[in-house]
Amino acid sequence: MSNxxxxxxxxxxxESLRDPHALYAKMRDQAPVQKVVLxxxxxxxxxxxxxxxxxxxxxPRLRSDKSDVDGVLRNHLVSQEARESWVDELSGxxxxxxxxxxxxxxxxxxxxxxxxxxxxxxxxxEEVTDDLLDDLPRGxxxxxxxxxALPLPxxxxxxxxxxxxxxxxxxxxxxxxxxxxxxAAETAEAGQQMFAFLGALLAEKRARPxxxxxxxxxxxxxxxxxxxxxELISMALLLLVAGNxxxxxxxxxxxxxxxxxxxxxxALRADPALLPGAIEEFLRYDGPINTATFRSTAEPxxxxxxxxxxxxxxxxxxxAANRDADRFADPDRLDVTRPAGGHLGFGHxxxxxxxxxxxxxxxxxxxxxxxxxxxxxxxxxxxDELTYRFSTIIHGLEKLPVIV
Numbered sequence: 001m002s003n004x005x006x007x008x009x010x011x012x013x014x015e016s017l018r019d020p021h022a023l024y025a026k027m028r029d030q031a032p033v034q035k036v037v038l039x040x041x042x043x044x045x046x047x048x049x050x051x052x053x054x055x056x057x058x059x060p061r062l063r064s065d066k067s068d069v070d071g072v073l074r075n076h077l078v079s080q081e082a083r084e085s086w087v088d089e090l091s092g093x094x095x096x097x098x099x100x101x102x103x104x105x106x107x108x109x110x111x112x113x114x115x116x117x118x119x120x121x122x123x124x125x126e127e128v129t130d131d132l133l134d135d136l137p138r139g140x141x142x143x144x145x146x147x148x149a150l151p152l153p154x155x156x157x158x159x160x161x162x163x164x165x166x167x168x169x170x171x172x173x174x175x176x177x178x179x180x181x182x183x184a185a186e187t188a189e190a191g192q193q194m195f196a197f198l199g200a201l202l203a204e205k206r207a208r209p210x211x212x213x214x215x216x217x218x219x220x221x222x223x224x225x226x227x228x229x230x231e232l233i234s235m236a237l238l239l240l241v242a243g244n245x246x247x248x249x250x251x252x253x254x255x256x257x258x259x260x261x262x263x264x265x266x267a268l269r270a271d272p273a274l275l276p277g278a279i280e281e282f283l284r285y286d287g288p289i290n291t292a293t294f295r296s297t298a299e300p301x302x303x304x305x306x307x308x309x310x311x312x313x314x315x316x317x318x319x320a321a322n323r324d325a326d327r328f329a330d331p332d333r334l335d336v337t338r339p340a341g342g343h344l345g346f347g348h349x350x351x352x353x354x355x356x357x358x359x360x361x362x363x364x365x366x367x368x369x370x371x372x373x374x375x376x377x378x379x380x381x382x383x384d385e386l387t388y389r390f391s392t393i394i395h396g397l398e399k400l401p402v403i404v
Contacts (some may be wrong), residue, residue: 011046012155020290020395024048024320033306036315038392044294044313048320049325050344052303056316058349062295065098071116094238095293095351102350109235109354110228111218118358121160125362128155129369136404139381144400145252148370153247153362157240160358162205162212167197167241175241178388198233198240213239246346247362249288249396254279254367256386256400257286259379261334268336268358269375272368278336279363283345284322285334288396291315292347318344319395374404 016023026053027034032049047053056062095103132148135158150172158168174197177190192335202218209215229236258265268274295314308314322343323331346353353359370377380401 012039014388014390015022015327017290017390017392018388020317020319021286021323024317024323028320028324032304033308038315039390042162042294042313042355044315045308046291047225047303047316047385048324049304049312050321050324053318053321054348055315056295056301056303056314057292057344057347057351059301061298061301062314063098063164063298064295064351065101071281076137094235094354099350104225105227105231105235106350106354108220108225109217110369111220113239113354114145114214115357117160117213118361122361122365124159125152125365126369129365133373134173134305136374138404139182141401141403144255145248145397146399147365149251149255149400151360152251153244156358156362157243160243161236161239162210162214163201163240166347167201171197172244173349175244176243189196191391194237196235198236202229202232202236226258232268239355242353243358245394245396246288246353246359247366249365250279250282250359251366252397252400253286253288254282254363255370255377255396255402256397257282257334259377259402260383264334264336268324268367272372274336275364275368276360277340279336279360279367280340280343280345281334281336281338282344282363284328284343286395287318287322287343287345288395289345289347289393290319291317291392292351293393315392316387318323318347377402377404379403 011023011027012022027046027048032052033045033047035043036046037043042066047056094102094109097105102145129152136142136147154168154172157163158165158171163171171194174190174194177186178194202214205215205218207214209219212238217227217235220226246263258268264278292315292320295316297308297310297312297314299310301314302308322328325331327342346356346359388395389398
């Protein structure tokens with residue numbers, strides 16, 4: 001099978017990121033495993049079929065560990081600017097480790113980030129949601145992302161971690177820059193500023209512990225084991241950025257999907273009990289994450305008849321996998337009554353998203369209360385005019401103008 005059926009530069013242009021599903025459909029059919037160049041200047045192998053993506057996410061021959069990926073990554077950076085922008089200090093987190101280190105880190109974090117901790121946030125999420133909805137202007141255009149989808153998870157995750165309210169705004173700017181594919185220098189600067197900010201915040205938690213997750217992470221122990229300073233900072237970064245971005249874009253993409261499918265919006269309004277299953281369908285249909293983090297091949301691996309040599313970088317598209325007709329019937333149709341389960345919206349295997357329960361709860365509360373309060377929500381602009389953020393990782397809108 002050819003791995004060059006499509007021009008490799010087409011995979012992550014601003015135009016293709018606006019509607020990745022059409023291009024991914026061609027890739028799944030013509031070249032499901034192919035070499036592409038990312039906007040950051042990285043040459044990687046991209047996987048787009050469900051079976052390949054799911055298998056790759058749990059294949060031990062594909063290494064996530066920072067020490068394995070970094071050497072391969074630097075060898076595949078096309079530009080010197082990209083090499084200089086790589087922020088090593090922020091990459092030592094759960095996403096960039098393999099067992100046994102990953103097992104150790106996850107065990108330590110799980111001691112602080114428990115299901116009970118997440119469940120205890122429900123009333124606070126409901127309170128924040130209602131306050132934000134109260135402030136939405138009636139009858140005039142409002143950006144639902146800036147006014148609702150963005151502040152909700154920021155307030156929640158900052159409350160959970162213990163980030164002071166005065167720092168939430170600058171954190172949002174850093175998060176956007178870190179996940180942007182547009183400017184390597186801006187990404188590097190945001191990473192260094194975030195590293196310094198989190199180091200100072202953790203020092204404060206160590207000196208004056210509070211009832212928050214960062215204080216718990218500073219103090220957590222497993223017999224004689226604990227998180228190092230670098231692991232603490234990297235873990236804090238992961239929880240802040242992932243805890244924000246996944247929910248922002250889950251809410252935004254879900255509302256957009258409903259605006260594009262009025263029949264599904266009507267079905268949810270008529271039967272709010274469909275909402276938990278609908279969240280799973282939104283995650284499948286147009287989830288907040290485009291691609292998972294880099295893997296490096298420890299030895300040759302074969303997917304869909306294409307052998308990827310050892311020492312190569314591999315990226316898997318969760319968006320593409322979740323629209324694979326070999327796994328999901330009529331995959332391009334939004335159906336809030338579709339049986340839940342099987343999608344890869346939060347990944348698979350050892351790196352399945354730690355914050356998935358929190359994101360699901362936030363999404364369910366946010367959408368349920370939004371539709372209950374404003375059942376006649378409608379777009380303020382033509383939906384085809386909407387633009388997406390320029391990021392290979394995050395799949396989300398820049399703005400979502402609506403009228404409530």
